[in-house]
Amino acid sequence: MSFRRKEESHIVNVLYRIIIMKKIIYIFITLFTISLSAQIDRVEPPFWYEGMNKSEVQILFYGKNIAQNSVSVSNNVVVTNVTKTENPNYIFVTIDTKNVKAQQLQFTFVNGKKSFKRNYEIKIRRENSALRKSYDASDVMYLLMPDRFANGNSNNDSSSELQEKANRSLPGGRHGGDIAGIINHLDYIKELGATTIWSTPLCEDNDKGYSYHTYGQSDVYKIDARYGTNEEYKQLATEMHKKDMKLVMDYVTNHWGAEHWMFKDMPTYDWFHQFPGYAQSNYRMTTQYDINGSKRDAKYCMDGWFVPSMPDLNQSNPLVLNYLIQNAIWWIEYADLDGFRVDTYSYNDKDGIAKWTKAITDEYPYFNIVGEVWMHDQAQISYWQKDSPISKIQSYNSYLPSVMDFTLHDVFGNVFNEDRADWSNGTIKFYENFANDFLYANPNNLLIFLENHDTGRFNQIYKNDFKKYQLGMTIMATMRGIPQLYYGSEIGMSGDKGKGDADIRQDFPGGWTGDSNNAFTTSGRTSEQNQFFNFTKKLLNWRKSKSVIHTGKLTHYIPENNVYVYFRHNDKESVMVVINNAADNQKINLSRFEENLAGFTSGYEVISDKNVELKNELSIDAKSSMIIELKK
Missing domain, CATH: 1.20.5 (Single alpha-helices involved in coiled-coils or other helix-helix interfaces)
Known part of the structure; x- marks a missing residue:
């Protein structure tokens, strides 16, 4: 035993x-x-969605010598392509997710006898995500700069991970506005009558200084920590949708910031345009279609860098283009976005940006995208709109649904100081601008605006003249297109472009604890601020339900004595708009408008809340406007 x-x-x-x-x-x-x-430091996109029209997703794996591995994936998912570049720290793996349900996939990386695994999630897509309704002419877009709008969370004013720290005393510094601040004041924007918010970029910008505008992004899959988190951005969209509001992302396809992690370790030499290194854009966008232009000039427009701190992306590189397409689609799905505004659209490689735009609108047929095409000629702007009669001449189609109406902005910038009309000055400028609408494929889908974050402030140009503000806003709210209001104009905010960009991007009063003036509330606004706000609120809320303004036909008449008259009309309604830009009162002979006034004998004037008779003459005060809902 x-x-x-x-x-x-x-x-x-x-x-x-x-x-x-x-x-x-x-x-x-x-x-x-x-x-x-x-060994894997980054995976982009960080996850994908089932049921996408773009079923093939190209996943970027980044890490030290990652390209030394072979790659496979679990659950019988097909790897359709593996791309390795001259930089061994990158490997691009394309998988086909068609008919692949939401699940956790597992990638296996093998290098000789060594191997490791990495999970990758395919998520459930929102129901009817592809059919999401975007912004259109029934909307009013409110443009804000988050750093300057409101500080809802002072704990994220600075970040240990990011170089520039908060310094509100510095005009061009970080002031601490954030996503929480926007969420806190959604009711203010809704009360004003705006239905859509366009926020300047929110993705990370790690520049050492002047990073508050966030157009030099350093990580396009991550919200800047000084604005909040990815989850908070998604929350912003959710809270807006509860209020029947729409969120537009400012997307940048042309360039990133010099602090972008990919610029510091380029996947390929030609990921960015090289000359080698830096070369300045000539900014001459006309070279994109000039039949007499030199190839060199066209190259320096498209490929030259916007500024030295913003390396220019090469959309003609298929890896770059696909990366940008996937990133855009990922944000739409992740944050449940309602539209894009694309920065410096006409500086991109024009064939590459057309493919990018088409890929987005193929995935989302009703998704609106407005491109910044800062030019001063209707034909040149029209070239960039989808199905343009101008670009058809060169067999080019950008597929871009909307463009920004900069020629109308040019008119807004000086016309209300022209008290006396002549052949080419005064309200004839409006008439001539809209007379060129035949050049556009879709004038109703143009973004119209008095100003934005890059231009002179309307109220600065006109020295806070309320009557001139009324004139400008009346036209913008009743004309064809999608009106865009720049934050603060509705309370009379001004700012001198000559003093630098920071002056036209001042903090909204009341957005910071301790502000002496809180313009977010009636009691906190000054009498002048309330005068501007109340007029804007009345006008924009009236516009909300007026389909005749959103989609009605425009008929306008040659101005006389600096008075511009136009009608918006459809089969059910007709609205007469009268703009008196003269320095004296005017009597208007109504007989010349017979084709639009026939059958109408009176009307309701929206601004004054009064009924008016429409017999022989109509009187209107100097520097004033009338919006008349016609009645039989």
């Missing part, structure tokens, strides 16, 4: 040692696998 017990004891000890060794081996393998898995 004694011998038998010794033998059993020995066997137990051996088995125990084997178990211990297995645990040690398991721990070693786990640690080894973790160390190899740590």
Whole structure:
């Protein structure tokens, strides 16, 4: 019995040692696998969605010498392509997710006898996501700069991970406005009558200074920590949708910031345009279609850098183009976005940006995208709109649904100081601008505006003249297109472009604790601020339900004595708009408007809340406007 017990004891000890060794081996393998898995520093897109029209997703894996591995994926998902570049720290793996349901996939990376795994999630897509309704002419867009609008969370004013710290005393510094501040004041924007918010970019911008505008992005999959988190951005969209409001992302396809992690370790030499290194854009967008232009000039427009701190992206590189397409689609799905505004649209490689735009609108047929095409000629702006009669001449189609009406902005910038009309000055400028609408494929889908974050402030140009503000806003609210209001104009905010961009991007009063003037509330506004606000609120809320303004036909008449008259009309309604830009009162002979006034004998004037008779003459005060809902 004694011998038998010794033998059993020995066997137990051996088995125990084997178990211990297995645990040690398991721990070693786990640690080894973790160390190899740590070889992956970034995965982009971080996840994807089931049921996408773009079922093939190209996943970027980034890490030290990651390209030395071969790659496979679990669950019978097909790897359709593996692309390795001259930089061994990148590997691009394309998988086909068609008919792949939401699940956790597992990528296996093998290098000789070493291997490790990385999970990748395919998420459930929102119901009817592809059919999301975007903004259109029934909307009013409110443009704000988040750093300057409201500080809802003072704890994120600075970040240990980002270079520039908050300094509200510095005009061009970070002031601390954030996503929480926008959410806190959605009711203010809704009360004003705006239905859509266009926020300047919110993705991370890690420049050492002047980063508050966020157009030099350093990570396009991450919200800047000084604005909040990705989750907070998604929350912003959710809270807006509860209020029947829409969120537009400011998307930048042309360039990133010099602090972008990819610029510091380029996937390919030609990921960015190289000359080698930096070369300035000539900013001459006309070179994009000039049949007499030199190839060199066209190259320096498209490929030259906007500024030295913004390396120019090469959309003619298929990897770059696909990266930008996927990033845009990812944000739409992730944050549940309602539209894009695209920065410096006409500086991009024009074939590449057309492919990008088409890919987005193929995925989302009703998704609106407005491009910044800062030009001063209708034909040149029209070239960039989808199905343009101008670009058809060169067999080009940008597929861009909307463009910004900069020629109308040019008129707004000086016309209300022209008290006396002549052949080319005064309200004839409006008439001539709209007379060129035949050049556009879709004038109703143009973005119209008095000003934006890059232009002179309307109220600065006109020295806070309320009558001139009324004139400008009346036209913008009743004319064809999608009106865009720049934050603060509705309370009379001004700012001198000559003093620099920071002056036209001042903090909204009341957005910071301790502000002496809180313009977000009636009681906190000054009498002048309330005068501006109340007029704007009345006008924009009236516009909300007026389909005749959103989609009705425009008929306008040649101005006389600096008075411009036009009608918006459809089969059910007709609205007469009268703009008196003269310095004196006017009497208007109504007989010349017979084709639009036939059958109408009176009307309701929206601004004054009064009924008016429409017999022989109509009187209107100097520098004033009338919006008349016609009645039979």
